[in-house]
Amino acid sequence: MPIRFLLAAALWAFATLSCAQAFPDKTRPMRIIVPFGAGSGGDVVARAYARALSESDGLNAIVENKPGAEGVIGLESGKHAAPDGYTIVWSNLSTHVLNVHQQPALPYDPVVDFIPLVITESVALVLNAGPSSKFSTLAEVLSAARANPGKLTYGSSTASTRLAMEILEHQANVKLLSVPYKTQAQATSALAAGEVDLLMTDVVTALPFYKSGRLRPLAVTSGARLAALRDVPTVRELGMKDYEFAAWSAFFAPARTPPEAVEKLRATLREAGKSKYVIDAVAIKASETPPLSPGELDALIKTDIDRWGRLLRDMKKTAR
Incomplete structure (x- = not known):
């Protein structure tokens, strides 16, 4: 050697x-x-x-x-x-x-x-609508999506938040339109400003927007309700029995x-x-x-x- x-x-x-x-x-x-x-x-x-x-x-x-x-x-x-x-x-x-x-x-x-x-x-995620949105429940979102395939938009900045939405689309048999953003903060601000219809995000990013009334939580992706959002139902509770997502x-x-x-x-x-x-x-x-x-x-x-x-x-x- x-x-x-x-x-x-x-x-x-x-x-x-x-x-x-x-x-x-x-x-x-x-x-x-x-x-x-x-x-x-x-x-x-x-x-x-x-x-x-x-x-x-x-x-x-x-x-x-x-x-x-x-x-x-x-x-x-x-x-x-x-x-x-x-x-x-x-x-x-x-x-x-x-x-x-x-x-x-x-x-x-x-x-x-x-x-x-x-x-x-x-960590689980939360599906949100904007403050001036016509949607106050997941059922309303899905009904509108079925009536207008590919028209409702959602902000997306990570693969996991996008996939959580894609699984929701797949299991509910609806079609939504993904709008990409560089960061989750940008996507959240876009929803609050009415640039998109929906957003899947983590709780910590959304909390300040909840406190100021700039976001409306519709459902959480966990198997059980979250301690921080006890009044927000799970997607499962709302009829999609097989849906659960955690990252x-x-x-x-x-x-x-x-x-x-x-x-x-x-x-x-x-x-x-x-x-x-x-x-x-x-x-x-x-x-x-x-x-x-x-x-x-x-x-x-x-x-x-x-x-x-x-x-x-x-x-x-x-x-x-």
Whole structure:
């Protein structure tokens, strides 16, 4: 074996070991990439983790929002980040599973390019109408959609919110028109302004609009009513017995991050998840945190890629 190869291998091993032993260097900033805009559900949770990491562990955790292309821009940035433990990525069902089937020429492989760290939550969505909308119930929406196929519009900024609407269309046998937006905040503002008829969104994005009377919740996608919206019925309650939709989210490290750094990140993030900041952020979103191990999270991703792919094929949806 060439001496230069042995020397290079030895230097790599030494550098990796030294990095792992020194990790985390609290003088270095830790980036948390969020592939969606400020104020989105993922942003709220990521900032809660950043605050917990900064206060309890003395880390300089900084959230970087990189929205666009339904999360592709942020995930691609995370893929190319230095695998040294100082960049982690918040990702979810949209960016890690649905984009595989709905985005052409996806520039990242969610299984190969990222290492699962910890799951942060599983969250349901809410179907909304605008403040001046003629719709006050899901039944009214479906009746109008059947009478005017392809005329009613809904805002869409993520693969999961769009798919939740597509499943609703499929099961109710109606046709709606998707209007794309860069961020969930933009889509929500568009609904409030009357630019679109409907919007599927997470609770945390919609709450300020509910309080100011600028949005009207029609139904939630969970199997049971949400604690934060107890007066809002589930889609199931309203007659669609097979409908339920929830989206998980998690933190990931770039592939090739040293194993020692990965384990320290997992332990640190698990502790941060117990902080009041994170617990409150998750509660505001009316979500829950499933107790999944990294191995179980990895298995969930692979299972979901297959499961949602089959569902999309069954619905005869083509990749966009």
